[in-house]
Amino acid sequence: MSLEPDSFAWTDARETAWSAGREALAAGTAGWTASSAPLEQCLGLVLAEPITAQLPVPHYASSAMDGWVLAGTEPWQLKPPGSALAASEAAPVVTGGLIPEGTVAVLRSEYGVVEQADGQQQLRRAPGVPAEEPPAGRHIRPAGEEAAAGDTVVPAGTRLTPAHVAVAAVCGYDSLPVYRAPAVGLLLTGDEVVTGGLPAPGQVRDTFGPTLPAIVAALGGQPSPPHRLPDDFEATREAIEGSKASVIVTTGGTGHSRADHLRSALQAAGARILVPSIRMRPGHPALLAQLPGGRLVIGLPGNPLAAMMALLTLGAPLLAGLTGRAMPELGGVAAGSRFAPLEGRHRLVPYALDGHGAVPAEHVGSAMMRGLAAASGVVVIPPQGARPGELVATLPLPW
Numbered sequence: 001m002s003l004e005p006d007s008f009a010w011t012d013a014r015e016t017a018w019s020a021g022r023e024a025l026a027a028g029t030a031g032w033t034a035s036s037a038p039l040e041q042c043l044g045l046v047l048a049e050p051i052t053a054q055l056p057v058p059h060y061a062s063s064a065m066d067g068w069v070l071a072g073t074e075p076w077q078l079k080p081p082g083s084a085l086a087a088s089e090a091a092p093v094v095t096g097g098l099i100p101e102g103t104v105a106v107l108r109s110e111y112g113v114v115e116q117a118d119g120q121q122q123l124r125r126a127p128g129v130p131a132e133e134p135p136a137g138r139h140i141r142p143a144g145e146e147a148a149a150g151d152t153v154v155p156a157g158t159r160l161t162p163a164h165v166a167v168a169a170v171c172g173y174d175s176l177p178v179y180r181a182p183a184v185g186l187l188l189t190g191d192e193v194v195t196g197g198l199p200a201p202g203q204v205r206d207t208f209g210p211t212l213p214a215i216v217a218a219l220g221g222q223p224s225p226p227h228r229l230p231d232d233f234e235a236t237r238e239a240i241e242g243s244k245a246s247v248i249v250t251t252g253g254t255g256h257s258r259a260d261h262l263r264s265a266l267q268a269a270g271a272r273i274l275v276p277s278i279r280m281r282p283g284h285p286a287l288l289a290q291l292p293g294g295r296l297v298i299g300l301p302g303n304p305l306a307a308m309m310a311l312l313t314l315g316a317p318l319l320a321g322l323t324g325r326a327m328p329e330l331g332g333v334a335a336g337s338r339f340a341p342l343e344g345r346h347r348l349v350p351y352a353l354d355g356h357g358a359v360p361a362e363h364v365g366s367a368m369m370r371g372l373a374a375a376s377g378v379v380v381i382p383p384q385g386a387r388p389g390e391l392v393a394t395l396p397l398p399w
């Protein structure tokens with residue numbers, strides 16, 4: 001069978017999806033912009049401007065140990081905490097405490113003993129502590145050690161983890177400029193799809209409703225609750241035209257049968273088809289389109305594994321581009337067995353690891369989820385296939 005001439009190569013489909021997201025972001029057509037959010041609401045959002053240190057970090061010299069700050073030679077006359085020091089003077093200090101003026105080093109508490117001499121308290125090294133302890137600077141965390149004021153500590157475009165948010169707090173921020181997650185509408189088609197209980201012959205249990213919202217959120221989108229559609233042209237067109245979401249993800253109906261209405265509904269809605277189909281297996285009928293006004297539509301095939309592979313191919317790059325992030329990087333793993341060639345098409349195969357490398361998981365038919373559920377990840381096999389030992393690309397799973 002010949003391949004559709006306008007079908008996109010897998011790598012081109014990814015690039016096109018990422019670029020479409022970038023362009024929608026730049027043009028403002030995605031309907032959302034950067035805004036300020038309090039630190040505790042920033043987790044998982046994308047930073048719109050770099051975080052720069054608003055003061056040196058740390059902003060004052062502090063002790064890294066409980067003990068004494070001191071200057072000059074033993075014995076040291078003990079002063080009250082926080083006192084400026086002259087030669088042969090010491091003062092108690094706690095971890096994180098301010099280093100007073102005149103301090104040369106910190107002696108940790110295990111290394112010192114305080115004794116009474118001439119009615120005064122004196123500090124000496126504990127028995128066995130070497131005479132060179134503490135050398136100048138010991139246990140002092142200098143100001144600016146982690147960052148100088150003005151240093152960029154987190155670049156724009158970063159998806160914020162708890163560590164990034166902590167860095168922002170340390171650098172003096174109360175809120176951050178972030179892109180809020182773009183709204184993603186979910187339209188699930190299929191008269192035969194049922195959402196609970198045991199399906200009768202001719203019915204299938206819905207695999208998308210319970211999973212797509214979480215996957216979309218993990219990819220950086222803000223999903224709306226799934227909206228279910230019958231296999232009907234008008235209902236499909238109305239739902240697409242009526243959606244306010246920046247990105248619409250549909251499932252099913254990507255084919256050309258009498259029950260498939262996505263393509264004709266997109267055409268009626270005036271959409272521009274950016275990716276009509278992809279030379280990949282499974283998932284080749286997946287599509288990407290743009291509606292008048294800029295909203296983007298990802299059409300996922302109805303077969304569950306095909307839909308997941310298409311979502312990783314189109315959805316992950318699109319949402320990355322739309323939120324100012326780089327194209328998601330591919331990983332790599334050694335092929336543990338031969339992967340057969342498939343002319344003109346990439347194959348996305350859930351894999352398991354054996355002693356030699358990645359081998360295809362079992363139960364990876366286009367309509368099956370069992371293989372993906374048991375898989376370590378997904379390998380991307382190029383059209384020429386892969387030999388045992390050859391490095392093959394992997395797609396990161398969003399979970």
Ligand SMILES: Nc1nc2c(c(=O)[nH]1)N[C@H]1C(S)=C(S)[C@@H](COP(=O)(O)OP(=O)(O)OC[C@H]3O[C@@H](n4cnc5c(N)ncnc54)[C@H](O)[C@@H]3O)O[C@H]1N2
Nearest residue numbers: 190193204205206207208252253254255260301302303306
């Ligand atoms: N004559 C041809 N037939 C098909 C072709 C082809 O090239 N020529 N391609 C096949 C491939 S590949 C795929 S993938 C599917 C694409 O189908 P659609 O996107 O049109 O999806 P549907 O026909 O609506 O459903 C396909 C399949 O998926 C099941 N499904 C749908 N929704 C759900 C859901 N929410 N949860 C679980 N399963 C779902 C549906 O019941 C069907 O079994 O077309 C092939 N046919």
Ligand code: MOO
Nearest residue numbers: 282283284306366
């Ligand atoms: O792409 Mo279909 O995606 O083989 O099931």
